[in-house]
Amino acid sequence: MSVNPSPTVDTAELEEISLALARGKGILAADESMGTIKKRFAPIGVESTEENRRFYRGMLFEAEGAEEFISGVILFDETIRQKASDGTPFPELLARKGIIPGIKVDTGTKPLAGSDGEKITEGLDGLRPRLEEYHALGGRFAKLRTVYSIGAGLPTRYCVEANSHVQAYYAALCVEQGLVPIVEPEVLMDGDHSIDACYDTTLRVLRSVFARLSLYQVPLPKILLKTNMVLSGKEAGDRAGVEEVARRTLECFHEVLPPELPGVVFLSGGQTEEEATAHLNEINRQAGDDAPWHLSFSYGRALQASALDIWRGDAGNAGAAQEAYLKRAKLNAAAVHGSYTAEMER
Ligand code: 13P
Numbered sequence: 001m002s003v004n005p006s007p008t009v010d011t012a013e014l015e016e017i018s019l020a021l022a023r024g025k026g027i028l029a030a031d032e033s034m035g036t037i038k039k040r041f042a043p044i045g046v047e048s049t050e051e052n053r054r055f056y057r058g059m060l061f062e063a064e065g066a067e068e069f070i071s072g073v074i075l076f077d078e079t080i081r082q083k084a085s086d087g088t089p090f091p092e093l094l095a096r097k098g099i100i101p102g103i104k105v106d107t108g109t110k111p112l113a114g115s116d117g118e119k120i121t122e123g124l125d126g127l128r129p130r131l132e133e134y135h136a137l138g139g140r141f142a143k144l145r146t147v148y149s150i151g152a153g154l155p156t157r158y159c160v161e162a163n164s165h166v167q168a169y170y171a172a173l174c175v176e177q178g179l180v181p182i183v184e185p186e187v188l189m190d191g192d193h194s195i196d197a198c199y200d201t202t203l204r205v206l207r208s209v210f211a212r213l214s215l216y217q218v219p220l221p222k223i224l225l226k227t228n229m230v231l232s233g234k235e236a237g238d239r240a241g242v243e244e245v246a247r248r249t250l251e252c253f254h255e256v257l258p259p260e261l262p263g264v265v266f267l268s269g270g271q272t273e274e275e276a277t278a279h280l281n282e283i284n285r286q287a288g289d290d291a292p293w294h295l296s297f298s299y300g301r302a303l304q305a306s307a308l309d310i311w312r313g314d315a316g317n318a319g320a321a322q323e324a325y326l327k328r329a330k331l332n333a334a335a336v337h338g339s340y341t342a343e344m345e346r
Contacts, residue, residue, distance in 0.1 A: 014222035015262070017140055017180045019294070021100060022224055022263025025071035026297035026332055029267070030057050030304075031104035031143065032076065040304070046313035054082045056311065060304070061094055063322040069333035072100035072141060074182075074298070080137050091138030102141040102182070103134045105170070109147055118159040121146045121166050124173075131177035141180035143226065143298075144170045148185065150193045150201050150233065160208045168212035175222050182265065182298070184226040185209050189270050193233040195240040199248050202230055206256045220260040226298050228269050229279055246282035250291065263294035268302030273328055274345060276302035281335035296336050303328045 021027060032040060038048040046052055057079055060066075073094055080103055084093050091101040105127060109119035123144060131142065146163035148155040167183050174181035187202050206227065213220065230248040232239040240248070253264065266283075268276040276299060284295055297303075303325060311321035334340040 011175060011178060011222065014175065014178070014180050017100060018222060018224050018262045021071045021141060021180070022265055022294035022296045023071075024294075024296075024333070024336060025069055026299070026329075026336060027072045027074060027102070027265055028060065028066075028070050028303050028329070029074045029143075029298050029300035030060060030076070030079065031074040031102075032300065033104075033108060037076075040301075040308060041313075044308055044312045050078070052313065053078065055315070056308075057082075058084050058090070059311065059318045059322060060307065060325055061090060061099075063326055066326060066329055067097045067099050069326075069329035070099055071296075072102050074102040074104055074141075074143050075139070076104055080134065080139060089138070095138060100140050101138050102143060103137075103139040103179075104144075105130065105134070105142045105174075106144040109145075112159055112162060115156065115159060118149070118154065118156060119147050120159070120162055124166060124169060127170065127173050128177065131173060131179055135178055139179060141182060141224075142170075142174050143182040143184055145184040145186055145226075148187045148201060148205055150187065150191055150197050155201065155205070160205055161212075164208040164212040167209050168216040168218060171213060171218045171223055172216045175218060180222060180224060181218075182224045182226045183209060183213070184267065186267055186269060187228045189228070189231055189234045191233040192235040192237070194236060195230060195232045195244065195248055198228075198232065199230045199252055202228060203252050203256055206252070210256065210258060220258055221262055223261070225257070225261060225264045225293075226267055227264060229266055229271075229283070231269075231271075231279075234270060242278050242282045245279050246286045249279075249283055250287055253291070253293070257293060259292035261293050263296060265296045265298035268297075268299040271302060273302045273305050274342075277328070277331050277335050277340055278342070280332060281338055281340040284336055285338035287338075294336075297332045299328075299332065303332070 106123035112120040171181040306324040
């Protein structure tokens with residue numbers, strides 16, 4: 001494969017794609033790595049075979065009417081090459097419905113050399129030709145996730161800065177190759193830390209990421225940020241409520257995010273389906289017309305948990321599983337407009 005550092009793609013198109021992904025609708029993250037999808041299938045007694053993965057993801061992609069609420073889908077390397085049962089390649093199936101195909105390009109988190117348990121994300125080596133291939137396969141946006149744990153003295157400056165380099169150089173390569181980069185720094189929810197600790201860490205991480213994006217001359221109107229909400233740790237005793245989560249998340253964003261950024265798409269990060277929707281709704285309700293960014297979702301677990309539980313590997317359950325997925329998609333799209341209510345769950 002040739003390496004083309006100056007593709008013919010018109011990168012003005014990237015600004016439109018970025019807006020189309022975050023404005024009024026959200027993204028389905030269906031890019032679980034081999035290890036993660038195995039973990040999602042295990043509790044429902046489904047073996048992680050290539051065919052089971054193809055069937056399950058195809059079922060979500062073919063759900064009728066999803067395009068009303070879903071702007072894009074993040075695929076895994078295997079999935080972008082797979083076909084629906086009628087032989088249509090998945091990227092083509094999605095594009096025909098008006099859903100933008102995207103691709104996860106990181107190759108996972110690995111131990112950060114010389115650190116005590118922190119992680120660095122890999123995937124930069126050989127990324128330029130891989131992006132060229134993904135674009136040819138129909139991918140129009142990409143995602144790379146870096147992770148940060150909160151703890152005594154953690155995350156270290158070494159971990160934060162090293163991962164910011166990865167994010168910013170990945171983003172620069174994506175723009176060059178004509179894909180919108182979704183820059184995804186995730187401050188993990190694991191632990192018993194306070195919401196203040198999450199606020200401080202998220203602020204530090206985002207400040208570092210945006211400083212590096214600026215240094216590497218990444219045009220912010222051509223990217224999206226995917227990040228965590230500002231939340232109490234999962235095991236914290238007195239967890240912050242919905243109003244506080246929304247207020248602290250917006251406070252953090254107003255402190256650090258440049259107005260040229262078109263949007264933020266949140267990850268769910270281990271929240272329940274209902275929590276993730278209620279938080280997103282309150283964030284948009286409080287933001288009103290004040291926020292310069294679109295505030296939407298790019299959920300994995302919070303769009304799929306019920307659907308997986310209903311499906312359980314039985315094709316006979318596919319229709320009901322699709323309905324459960326459509327319901328989450330619809331409620332989260334309502335949350336983007338701040339018009340979700342708990343009654344809509346019934
Ligand atoms: P969750 O919404 O399950 O956190 O997954 C989103 C994602 O893409 C993580 O990289």
